[in-house]
Amino acid sequence: MRTYICKRLLIAGVTLLGMSLLLFVLMRLAPGNITDIIFESAGYVDEADRHKLEAELGIDRPLIVQYGRWLGDFVRGELGKSYRYDLPAWQVIKPRLPVTLELAVLAMGFAIALGVPFGVISAVQRGHAIDYALRVVSLAGLSMPSFWLAMIVILLLVRSMGWIPSMTYVSPFDNLWANLAQFLLPALAVGYRSSALIMRITRSTMLEVLREDYIRTAWAKGQRGRTVVWRHALKNASLPVVTLIGIEFAFLIGGLVVTETVFNLPGVARYLVDAIQFRDYPIVQNLAMLIAVVVVFANLTVDLLYTWLDPRIKFGA
Amino acid sequence: MATIPSIDLAIPEALPRRRGRSSGAWRFVRRNPLGAIGGLLVLLMIVAAIFADAFATHNPVRTSSRVLVAPGSEFWLGTDNLGRDLYSRVVHGARISLAVGLASTLLGALVGGLIGLVSGYAGGTTDLVTQRLMDIMQALPILVLALVLAAALGPSLTNTVIAISVVIAPRAARVVRASVLAIREFVYVESARALGVSHARVAWRHILPNTFGPFIVLVTAQLGGAILAEAALSFLGLGVPEPYPSWGRMLSIAAAEYAEKAPWLVIYPGLAISLAVFGTNLLGDALRDTLDPRLRGS
Numbered sequence: 111m112r113t114y115i116c117k118r119l120l121i122a123g124v125t126l127l128g129m130s131l132l133l134f135v136l137m138r139l140a141p142g143n144i145t146d147i148i149f150e151s152a153g154y155v156d157e158a159d160r161h162k163l164e165a166e167l168g169i170d171r172p173l174i175v176q177y178g179r180w181l182g183d184f185v186r187g188e189l190g191k192s193y194r195y196d197l198p199a200w201q202v203i204k205p206r207l208p209v210t211l212e213l214a215v216l217a218m219g220f221a222i223a224l225g226v227p228f229g230v231i232s233a234v235q236r237g238h239a240i241d242y243a244l245r246v247v248s249l250a251g252l253s254m255p256s257f258w259l260a261m262i263v264i265l266l267l268v269r270s271m272g273w274i275p276s277m278t279y280v281s282p283f284d285n286l287w288a289n290l291a292q293f294l295l296p297a298l299a300v301g302y303r304s305s306a307l308i309m310r311i312t313r314s315t316m317l318e319v320l321r322e323d324y325i326r327t328a329w330a331k332g333q334r335g336r337t338v339v340w341r342h343a344l345k346n347a348s349l350p351v352v353t354l355i356g357i358e359f360a361f362l363i364g365g366l367v368v369t370e371t372v373f374n375l376p377g378v379a380r381y382l383v384d385a386i387q388f389r390d391y392p393i394v395q396n397l398a399m400l401i402a403v404v405v406v407f408a409n410l411t412v413d414l415l416y417t418w419l420d421p422r423i424k425f426g427a
Numbered sequence: 428m429a430t431i432p433s434i435d436l437a438i439p440e441a442l443p444r445r446r447g448r449s450s451g452a453w454r455f456v457r458r459n460p461l462g463a464i465g466g467l468l469v470l471l472m473i474v475a476a477i478f479a480d481a482f483a484t485h486n487p488v489r490t491s492s493r494v495l496v497a498p499g500s501e502f503w504l505g506t507d508n509l510g511r512d513l514y515s516r517v518v519h520g521a522r523i524s525l526a527v528g529l530a531s532t533l534l535g536a537l538v539g540g541l542i543g544l545v546s547g548y549a550g551g552t553t554d555l556v557t558q559r560l561m562d563i564m565q566a567l568p569i570l571v572l573a574l575v576l577a578a579a580l581g582p583s584l585t586n587t588v589i590a591i592s593v594v595i596a597p598r599a600a601r602v603v604r605a606s607v608l609a610i611r612e613f614v615y616v617e618s619a620r621a622l623g624v625s626h627a628r629v630a631w632r633h634i635l636p637n638t639f640g641p642f643i644v645l646v647t648a649q650l651g652g653a654i655l656a657e658a659a660l661s662f663l664g665l666g667v668p669e670p671y672p673s674w675g676r677m678l679s680i681a682a683a684e685y686a687e688k689a690p691w692l693v694i695y696p697g698l699a700i701s702l703a704v705f706g707t708n709l710l711g712d713a714l715r716d717t718l719d720p721r722l723r724g725s
Binding site for chain 2: 140361363365387
């Protein structure tokens with residue numbers, strides 16, 4: 111067990127190291143370095159000033175030194191400075207974390223609450239009208255851009271009720287209901303897509319499990335249908351579902367990028383888009399790295415959860 | 428759920444069905460009504476993309492003073508904030524979406540597929556290193572990686588294609604590698620080797636053609652994702668630049684100011700994206716069922 115965990119941790123470390131290298135190179139490829147951008151807004155370029163700034167930022171040093179320094183800073187939690195806000199990046203990111211986290215948790219909650227039961231029903235009613243209907247609904251969820259869905263929902267609300275969710279962020283500690291009202295729609299818009307994926311995987315694994323001998327035995331013993339489906343079958347079908355939920359949770363961030371923009375929520379994902387648009391490259395590099403860390407650890411957690419959920423899995427492989 | 432649900436416990440059809448006189452295409456339609464609908468939607472999109480000039484009623488990029496006109500007989504889907512005909516823009520948008528979607532999916536799938544072929548066939552250290560590299564590429568959510576790539580490369584049509592294909596490649600590599608690993612163990616591969624056929628030729632002639640089924644499934648599955656990614660990138664202003672009429676960017680203009688005054692600007696481009704992706708998804712599902720019998724019915 112210990113060697114297994116060590117191995118997994120090592121792989122995670124290697125992945126993140128590779129990611130950091132990739133991001134570093136990509137940000138060096140990006141058009142214009144940070145001094146260009148800072149001086150661009152000032153309107154004039156004084157070469158002496160520029161060199162001074164470059165020296166201050168350390169970008170006149172060899173690339174390998176720059177990379178090493180960035181990595182060291184990142185590991186120590188130093189996320190650099192935002193040129194746009196002229197603040198340490200961490201101060202800008204910190205208040206945004208709860209927003210993204212709340213949105214991600216709510217969206218995932220919706221996704222599981224809708225995806226798992228619908229997937230089970232669809233599998234049990236295979237070939238019936240309800241199965242077709244649920245499959246079409248889930249495919250539609252995978253087909254609609256979440257930001258468009260969000261826009262349509264806002265539009266409908268405005269048209270039918272004249273109500274717009276508050277476009278300025280309300281903290282849950284100030285006003286829980288206003289906060290929830292504000293988060294409900296974006297969470298649904300993002301969660302719909304994930305629920306569609308969860309439903310599909312639940313359906314296909316349930317179909318497999320329902321064919322197993324022990325399910326037939328359970329039926330033969332005269333167990334109630336509900337017990338067979340929801341206790342015996344779902345339990346064994348849950349493994350791929352848990353994997354998907356783990357992976358989806360991390361990948362939800364991708365969906366949040368646009369949704370936070372549409373709903374004007376001051377989250378981390380939106381900050382990434384802002385930073386890209388303002389060419390605040392040090393922030394882009396650090397934020398993307400932060401997201402990679404979250405994704406890799408989510409995957410790691412899923413792998414370890416596996417062994418807990420299914421004791422048959424050996425650690426060797 | 429009080430009643431006992433009926434469960435399909437029937438023995439899977441053991442006997443091959445007698446082939447009727449109906450052609451393969453018709454059988455596909457009859458067995459996969461949803462897939463046929465998907466195919467129709469995809470066909471519609473392809474036709475719109477190819478014959479956009481014939482279908483369009485106006486020039487999609489020419490501005491006019493008649494801004495934000497509601498849908499009517501002259502402008503079927505209304506006009507946007509610059510007085511451009513939305514219907515013509517949506518039709519031409521099919522061309523951009525399909526071009527970017529197809530180009531990035533094919534590029535990503537081909538490059539990824541080759542990587543997967545080499546990785547799976549060579550095995551050993553090559554495989555290990557390649558797989559770790561693919562892990563790295565997949566450590567970021569699709570859209571985040573595409574965003575960072577698009578930002579690094581700068582917004583242009585080509586760069587959008589590159590950014591999306593880079594995201595697709597590792598997924599293609601995974602799929603092709605998995606099937607290569609299985610095919611490699613078949614006896615006919617061993618006999619080809621025993622006959623003195625070179626590794627390169629075995630991989631190319633004997634293994635690669637057999638990964639075609641999963642490959643096609645992958646391409647159709649990724650096409651929808653690629654169209655969505657293009658829409659999202661363009662929506663954020665990092666994808667296809669002006670003057671190309673991209674569905675995603677049409678929405679970003681609409682979202683900014685005109686959603687309430689001109690809801691058609693929100694509705695139609697988004698509907699076009701959704702229908703296009705819905706079509707590819709339906710078709711992809713049906714193709715998976717047909718070409719990958721192991722997954723049939725799942």
